[in-house]
Amino acid sequence: MKKIQNYINGELVAPKSGQYLDNYNPAEGKVYSLIPDSDKEDVEVAVKAARAAFEGWSTMPAQKRSDILNKIADLIDKNHDRLAEAESIDNGKPLKLAQRVDIPRASSNMRFYATAILHFASESHNMDGEAVNYTTRTPMGVAGCISPWNLPLYLFTWKIAPALAAGNTVVAKPSEITPMTAYLFSELCIEAGLPKGVLNIVHGLGAKAGQSIIEHPDVPVISFTGGTATGKNIAATAAPMFKKLSLELGGKNPNIIFEDCDFDQALNTSIHSSFANQGQICLCGSRIFVQESIYEKFLNAFVEKVKALTVGDPLEDGTKVGAVVSEPHMQKIMSYIKLAQEEGGKVVAGGNRKKLEGRCADGYFLEPTIITGLNHQCRTNQEEIFGPVVTIMPFKEEQEVLDYANSTAYGLSATIWTENLKRAHRVAHQLKSGIIWVNCWLVRDLRTPFGGMKQSGVGREGGWEALRFFTEAKNICIKL
Ligand code: NDP
Numbered sequence: 001m002k003k004i005q006n007y008i009n010g011e012l013v014a015p016k017s018g019q020y021l022d023n024y025n026p027a028e029g030k031v032y033s034l035i036p037d038s039d040k041e042d043v044e045v046a047v048k049a050a051r052a053a054f055e056g057w058s059t060m061p062a063q064k065r066s067d068i069l070n071k072i073a074d075l076i077d078k079n080h081d082r083l084a085e086a087e088s089i090d091n092g093k094p095l096k097l098a099q100r101v102d103i104p105r106a107s108s109n110m111r112f113y114a115t116a117i118l119h120f121a122s123e124s125h126n127m128d129g130e131a132v133n134y135t136t137r138t139p140m141g142v143a144g145c146i147s148p149w150n151l152p153l154y155l156f157t158w159k160i161a162p163a164l165a166a167g168n169t170v171v172a173k174p175s176e177i178t179p180m181t182a183y184l185f186s187e188l189c190i191e192a193g194l195p196k197g198v199l200n201i202v203h204g205l206g207a208k209a210g211q212s213i214i215e216h217p218d219v220p221v222i223s224f225t226g227g228t229a230t231g232k233n234i235a236a237t238a239a240p241m242f243k244k245l246s247l248e249l250g251g252k253n254p255n256i257i258f259e260d261c262d263f264d265q266a267l268n269t270s271i272h273s274s275f276a277n278q279g280q281i282c283l284c285g286s287r288i289f290v291q292e293s294i295y296e297k298f299l300n301a302f303v304e305k306v307k308a309l310t311v312g313d314p315l316e317d318g319t320k321v322g323a324v325v326s327e328p329h330m331q332k333i334m335s336y337i338k339l340a341q342e343e344g345g346k347v348v349a350g351g352n353r354k355k356l357e358g359r360c361a362d363g364y365f366l367e368p369t370i371i372t373g374l375n376h377q378c379r380t381n382q383e384e385i386f387g388p389v390v391t392i393m394p395f396k397e398e399q400e401v402l403d404y405a406n407s408t409a410y411g412l413s414a415t416i417w418t419e420n421l422k423r424a425h426r427v428a429h430q431l432k433s434g435i436i437w438v439n440c441w442l443v444r445d446l447r448t449p450f451g452g453m454k455q456s457g458v459g460r461e462g463g464w465e466a467l468r469f470f471t472e473a474k475n476i477c478i479k480l
Pocket of ligand 1: 149150151155173176205207211212214226227228231234250251386452456457
């Protein structure tokens with residue numbers, strides 16, 4: 001059975017303890033590889049290597065760092081098919097999705113920051129002949145980067161790329177549930193000639209390996225993406241140590257459909273925004289609000305299309321909905337479907353585990369599920385389910401839907417469907433979410449700030465925000 005290794009000081013190494021964890025293929029419900037059960041000692045060696053590499057990497061001309069990061073991007077492109085297949089097997093997502101979204105976006109993360117660092121600039125302020133200020137931005141040292149399982153290589157590279165481009169060295173931990181593409185990525189870093197110790201990847205459990213990174217005194221800056229409860233723990237550890245912290249957390253995103261929308265576009269995109277990656281995207285629109293006059297028409301058309309989605313083997317061409325990531329996660333999603341019914345909801349599509357034949361007979365498949373008849377305040381509509389489950393509710397007026405949409409503790413993203421320009425702006429401005437899509441979903445421009453409001457996070461990723469995050473500003477004031 002394949003044994004994944006840590007990537008420390010430029011080499012692929014076993015965990016110090018010699019202990020490994022099982023890695024499951026969720027489509028088969030079977031262990032298919034082993035991953036290091038790393039602990040404090042492995043993190044210690046990784047941080048030491050990253051510290052030693054910092055001097056050389058941070059003083060290397062930006063163009064040279066850029067060339068190496070671009071080379072890694074080239075290698076991701078060259079290995080596109082292999083990486084996409086690994087990601088599909090590790091995570092359960094349809095291969096097509098990994099091919100179309102995850103892997104190309106991972107490569108563009110590397111390329112974007114490889115070139116952004118060549119244009120990154122800091123400010124200067126002239127005080128009317130009295131003094132001039134200029135600001136320098138320097139890398140901070142060893143950055144800790146921790147990423148979740150839903151978009152494994154995509155989110156892993158989104159942190160690592162700006163951290164490295166800005167001149168930091170990195171100790172990173174991918175989710176132990178989906179470690180394979182991060183492991184293959186470490187092989188590509190070796191092939192690209194990334195100097196040893198610049199990036200270190202420590203595999204293992206969050207509470208052990210992850211926590212050791214967070215609490216390490218020589219890791220002054222931490223970028224974390226994951227659940228809100230984990231984010232809270234991380235903040236509690238990092239805050240008294242005065243670490244710089246970026247938290248990208250959960251969401252319970254509204255998808256608002258007004259009667260004046262382009263109906264077909266709203267309908268078709270809502271299928272993706274509800275069920276892409278089995279609903280396991282932090283940006284999925286899990287609460288759909290439809291204006292009363294088109295509610296019945298939308299609901300009927302939506303149910304019909306959702307029932308026609310093929311739930312199947314992720315590696316097969318026609319599959320639209322793959323396996324959810326793990327057995328415990330499947331149980332959690334099913335418990336929410338039960339809760340929704342207890343709260344008075346009606347399951348109008350799906351609601352059950354889906355049993356497949358052949359190789360996927362023991363896989364973690366769920367039918368895409370639609371629930372109606374709930375109010376916006378119930379737990380089903382307030383808590384993140386993070387699976388192929390959406391609720392649909394009617395609304396009459398703009399203010400009413402704004403109240404519904406803004407009623408959760410989360411504020412990550414929102415989608416609005418309307419052909420009325422004034423309404424689009426008006427509603428977008430009043431939604432308490434970090435990202436608003438109007439008549440589209442998941443469109444990404446890497447130059448824009450990305451992140452959530454309220455309990456969906458603190459700080460912003462993307463564009464120069466990320467380069468600013470991974471650098472420390474210093475102002476120098478010169479009297480003229
Ligand atoms: P978790 O919070 O469970 O885990 C995220 C990462 O943190 C994993 O690598 C995990 O390791 C690690 N971790 C867990 N505990 C600790 C700890 N005490 N110290 C350090 N690291 C720790 O999230 P999931 O992996 O379940 O991901 C799903 C969540 O991520 C959802 O809530 C989703 O909304 C959110 N998300 C947010 C995004 C955003 O941009 N805002 C984007 C994508 C997802 P391990 O896996 O070993 O537990």
